[in-house]
Amino acid sequence: MTALLDARLVVRRGTFLLDIELRIAPGETVALLGPNGAGKTTALRALAGLAALDDGHLRLDGRDIRDDPPERRPIGVVFQDYLLFPHLTARDNVAFGPRRQGQDRKQAYGVADRWLDRVGLADHGRRKPRHLSGGQAQRVALARALAVDPTLLLLDEPLAALDARTRLETRGELRRHLSAHPGATLLVTHDPLDALVLADRLVIVEQGRVVQEGDAATITARPRTDYVARLVGLNLYRGHGDGHTVTITDGFALTSTDSVDGDAFVAFPPAAVALHPARPDGSPRNTWPAVLADVQRHGDNLRVRLDGPISVAADITPAAAAHLHLEPGRELWVAVKAAETRAYPGDG
Structure with missing residues (x-):
């Protein structure tokens, strides 16, 4: 037009x-x-x-x-x-x-x-x-x-x-x-x-x-x-893709069901982030230790920000927060399923 x-x-x-x-x-x-x-x-x-x-x-x-x-x-x-x-x-x-x-x-x-x-x-x-x-x-x-x-x-x-x-x-x-x-x-x-x-x-x-x-x-x-990621409510990271793995920083990598090679982005919503008091067993491909930095109300849930190899935001229910005994400095484990992430080229 x-x-x-x-x-x-x-x-x-x-x-x-x-x-x-x-x-x-x-x-x-x-x-x-x-x-x-x-x-x-x-x-x-x-x-x-x-x-x-x-x-x-x-x-x-x-x-x-x-x-x-x-x-x-x-x-x-x-x-x-x-x-x-x-x-x-x-x-x-x-x-x-x-x-x-x-x-x-x-x-x-x-x-x-x-x-x-x-x-x-x-x-x-x-x-x-x-x-x-x-x-x-x-x-x-x-x-x-x-x-x-x-x-x-x-x-x-x-x-x-x-x-x-x-x-x-x-x-x-x-x-x-x-x-x-x-x-x-x-x-x-x-x-x-x-x-x-x-x-x-x-x-x-x-x-x-x-x-x-x-x-x-x-x-x-x-x-x-x-x-833009904050605008649309996503966690976003830039790194180097090698198939289903995107290396973000200092050897830390995230796995995705998407395949991408070279300069790449990987993104996922805060709702896709699961928090655990100890290292989780089972299927999650992406798990890492983190430290709780901040908690704020976000609609009916809580928006939790965690520091670690990458900074990440997670949305959890008040009931889950009570179970985790959240307070600043609390050590937790983060898990994100590969199927919940999106990886795509960084140069397009």
């Missing part, structure tokens, strides 16, 4: 260099994820025209907009804090963009009324932002961004300011609106759930570079950095 957005964004900020390529097709939502300082916000600002490119290109629907000022770019933006005009009503906020595009007051209000109706706020048009809830303000901000019929919609942590319950409800509404948006959408977020629910494709950025991209199934099945 032809890309609606075709960009290479190169921005220098002191010693930091952002250099990433982004392509987004019509109707596609791409999530840009990464740790703090990775360059996500810089990328969004460069696309919106709020930060100048030092190099690269920026084409939207085949047109070069690199040198266009923000107000001339066919782009709608929903900022993290929404940035609604506090002195304007919801209706006037949404009508602002169409008015800037040259529509008369009647036309602009007609557009605003249609969008407020679409986001379920037809009866809130006369309210000012201070009289709106967080979820309502988010929907007004989305309506304002979409009212200009943007070729590219930029969403900067659009759900971050909401409480958990409102976030759940609004996420579903936002997904519905994004599915109906014919243009390209870029979602900047640090929340993996927002990305997985709202986006068709994920682009992971670390230290100003794209380290992995693909659909959710690809990313979650084969993470390629520690950040």
Whole structure:
């Protein structure tokens, strides 16, 4: 499918260099994820025209907009804090963009009324932002961004300011609106759930570079950095594969039912890790001694972190924790079945 957005964004900020390529097709939502300082916000600002490119290109629907000022770019933006005009009503906020595009007051209000109706706020048009809830303000901000019929919609942590319950409800509404948006959408977020629910494709950025991209199934099945592994909840190690064995460090190796040769990753979920007070008998191919470093609640279970030849996270039930008499410094044995691991090439 032809890309609606075709960009290479190169921005220098002191010693930091952002250099990433982004392509987004019509109707596609791409999530840009990464740790703090990775360059996500810089990328969004460069696309919106709020930060100048030092190099690269920026084409939207085949047109070069690199040198266009923000107000001339066919782009709608929903900022993290929404940035609604506090002195304007919801209706006037949404009508602002169409008015800037040259529509008369009647036309602009007609557009605003249609969008407020679409986001379920037809009866809130006369309210000012201070009289709106967080979820309502988010929907007004989305309506304002979409009212200009943007070729590219930029969403900067659009759900971050909401409480958990409102976030759940609004996420579903936002997904519905994004599915109906014919243009390209870029979602900047640090929340993996927002990305997985709202986006068709994920682009992971670390230290100003794209380290992995693909659909959710690809990313979650084969993470390629520690950040991505934590994002999808996996233990991840890099080493050298020799058939079904991946040597990680100082002779320590993990066995997998997958076969891989050369540079390799091996990954497994914390739920696949079994803990024992003594060396287990029987079938587990991967066993090693470890020392308990930390215990935290993780949903209905406990997330246990252990140090040893490798650092590993394990999820266990409170009943299992009581049986093991867990406390920092406790010596335990770790077991992971070979069938529970995934090994894959490190150079692809």
